[in-house]
Amino acid sequence: MTHILKLEDISVSFGGIHALRGVNLKLGHGSIHALIGPNGAGKTTLVSVLSGELRPNSGRVYFDGRDVNRMTTHVRARLGLTRTYQITALFQHITVWENILLSLKARDVPEVSATQLLRVHAEHFYASELADILKDFGLEEKARVMPSALSHGDRRRLELAMAITSNPTILLLDEPLAGLSNADAAELVSLIHKRLKGDVPILLIEHDMDAVFDLADEITVLVDGKVLMTGTPEEVRRSPEVQAAYLSEEDDF
Amino acid sequence: MMSLIAEQLLNGIQLGILLFLIAAGLTLIFGVMDFINLSHGSLFMMGAYFSVLFQSLTGSFFLSIGFAAIAVFGLGMLLEILLVRRLYARSHLDHVLVTYGLILIANESVILIWGSVPIFSGIPDALAGQVPLPFGIDYPAYRLVVILVGMLVGLLLFVLIQKTRIGMLVRAGATNRIMVSVLGVNISLLYTLVFALGALLAGLAGAMAGPILSVQPGMGETVLILSFVVVVIGGLGSIRGALLAAMIVGLIDTMGRAFLRDILSTVVSPQVAGEMGPALASMLVYILMALILFFRPEGLLPLQKRN
Amino acid sequence: MGASSLRLETFAVLFAMVAVGPAVAIVSGDVYQLAVFERALIYAVAAASLNMILGFGGMVSFGHAVYLGLGCYATGVLANADVTSAWIQLPTVIAVAGLAALTIGLIVLRTSGVYFIMITLALAQIFYFLAVSSSYFGGDDGMVIYERTTLLEGYDPFDSWQFYGFVAVVALFCILAINHIIRSDFGRRLVACRENTTRATALGFNVFAIRLTGFVLAGVFCGIAGFLLANQTEFATPGYASWQRSGELLVVVILGGVGTRFGPVYGAFAFVLLESVLSSFTSHWPILFGPFLILVVIFFHQGLAGLVNQLFSVRVKTE
Secondary structure: OOOEEEEEEEEEOOOOOEEEEEEEEEEEOOOOOEOOOOOOOOOOHHHHHHHHHOOOOEHHHHHHHOEEOOHHHHHHHHHEEEEEEOOOOOOOOOOOHHHHHHHHHHHHHOOOOOOHHHOOOOOOHHHHHHHHHHHOOOOOHHHOOOOOOOOHHHHHHHHHHHHHHHHEEEEEOOOOOOOOOOHHHHHOOOOOHHHHOOOOEEEEEOOHHHHHHHHEEEEEEEEEEEEEEEEHHHHHOOOOOHHHHHEEEEEEE | OOOHHHHHHHHHHHHHHHHHHHHHHHHHHHHHHHOOOOOHHHHHHHHHHHHHHHHHHOOOOOHHHHHHHHHHHHHHHHHHOOHHHHOOOOHHHHHHHHHHHHHHHHHHHHHHHHOOEOOOOOOOOHHHHHHEHHHHHHEEHHHHHHHHHHHHHHHHHHHHHHHHHHHHHHHHHHHHHHHHHOOOOOOOHHHHHHHHHHHHHHHHHHHHHHHOOOOOOHHHHHHHHHHHHHHHHOOOOOOOHHHHHHHHHHHHHHHHHHHHHHHHHHHOOOOHHHHHHHHHHHHHHHHHHHHHHHOOOOOOOOOOOOO | OHHHHHHHHHHHHHHHHHHHHHHHHHHOOOHHHHHHHHHHHHHHHHHHHHHHHHHHHOOOOOHHHHHHHHHHHHHHHHOOOOOEHHHHHHHHHHHHHHHHHHHHHHHHOOOOHHHHHHHHHHHHHHHHHHHHHHHHHHHHHHHEOOOOOOOOOOOOOOOHHHHHHHHHHHHHHHHHHHHHHHHHHHHHHHHHHHHHHHHHHOOOOOOHHHHHHHHHHHHHHHHHHHHHHHHHHHHEEEHHHOOOHHHHHHHHHHHHOOOOOOOOHHHHHHHHHHHHHHHHHOOOOOHHHHHHHHHHHHHOOOOOOOOOOOHHHHHHHHH
């Protein structure tokens, strides 16, 4: 069985700092794999390597068996590697509805084409799909609102909605619950359960341990740029090394 | 032949010194305030015109240079307080547009007051002769003095930036603006002084350049673009970079203009060389800048930013 | 603003754009007034092309006048070689300007911010010096163009009214085309790339390719403005490609309102008319224009388009 995502011996260093050292990680089809670790462990660096924004000093990234090392970010995105951002990256100049619409159009025609210059692709074509998405993500009432007027929770939902519309083959969720109240976080988690789990393989980076143990099939613990262990949530919870390394930073085990 | 090369070499250094003075101010202003000052060339021009003015008032060349520099310092302060400080929060495009407007005003004002005919401000008698140098070359005394004064000013600038408290604030401001404001320093005053200092350097360069170039409206613009090239090649915000780049640019431009035509005549006909030579010489500096931007966009001696 | 009032505004602006010249000429009885408005139309096209990459693409190009110069020289060279047909001249201008923009774009679009401004300036300077120093193109003095473009049988390019019509039609077409591109899917993507490059890339957009396409299109339309300029002034000079000219184009765009659909038209007409009126009073008109520009940038950032929008929305409300 090939894994949808495989990181082999990834090492990254900036100047004298070793951000990542020989990291190995595998993500199976249809599973949710969580990546946890104290601040500064190298999680964000790892995500940047995956998305193509950062080139590793050594090691390889395999996407469904393909070596994607040479591919730039937008090419990986077209292959279906979709990510959300710690700090929400939305188009502030257009409404919620238009944000999702753009995402849908990008899914169908990501490249520059001559017809794009000549017209606006009929929006009624996407109307029903858009309506479904808005309903699923609880954004129906906010459709004509600008992102700046949305609550933080709604913005996170919009990010997730846009991630879904791009027909992802893997989803990289970079701290999707950051900054959310407990209620909002719980809602988003159930949304992920409902709309994503089992469907699209997900690599989840999160600090919220409740959510992690709720959602994840597998957990990798990253400390100081190295993988401390990879295992089921139970194995991780019981591991003394993890408790030692991590518990000194986090209280919510 | 040797003496010709040596002479052009020295001319290149002299141009480099002038460019350094202008570029140092430009790069400081950009490094500390993130402000693109297109009117820097006009400050250079005002230095030349003020020098002409003071020379007619005092009759002394040396005094006029000093007064001109001070006058441009004052002008710089005025500009910063009245206009420039409103623009720090604006986009670079706005900087470009406003300072472009200043160029228009400056050039027209100068025409109104002095007319558009180029003024030849004479070299003072004391420096009119030639100085014998090694390799049997005789080099104009005035140009030599320009080089020496430029180097002295460069040294003073170095001492100011590296060894004084103000200099420390300037260096800190260039690499970490937020830090400096947190230190409780009077940022407005710092910015005003930095701008005025930049103006002073440009004005001094203009005053000294007067006798070499002719004093005319628009004389600032040619130097301005070259200065921007210097700033970019050296590294935005970096004074050491400006010095190195200014020397390179000054030498390439001067030597190119002097020798490219002859070099080309060895491979193509003198006629073609006569056309290609000057064209290529003018373009060389820009080609260099384009190459640097392509391969090493941060410049030759960039500042180490700590964001 | 509803769709129908948008169409009304479009029609009104474009109609006024081509009609004001003839109106002034007829009322004043002086057919040479048309020349001023031809100039305004040419600047409108050049500014509209710059507005596309500046106002919508976020690219501050300080070397856009290069394409004006290229279009002008290309036209002049052909005309002086007795190739005056528009059917040959226009495609040539488009090819030359497009190729130049492609080459320059491939280099400059790797940079951004200040570097972008500086490198567009530098590359424009390279071309400028080429023009200045080559005697074949007349060098510093420029090149007289002996023939105007011919189109069909019966079209007399030296008849003032017919020539104005020619310029107006070409300009109208260009402005309409540019506006169409801005409102198309491509235009929206160009804006998206400016608004949030991270998100745009994450959606799979090749931001570089999108910007390059916009850059080349802008160059082509500016080249066409150069084609019109060659006809109008019957002269090609390196000054058309100078950085001062590029600065002028930036001024026109900001005057009209950056990133608005008709800003370039308002800005061009305001600029040309202001220049024409002020210079008839004094040759020192820049000393008036300089402060005016500064005031506009500081206080009137939305430009003339902003003012017009306020007027229009007031009218819509009272209906």
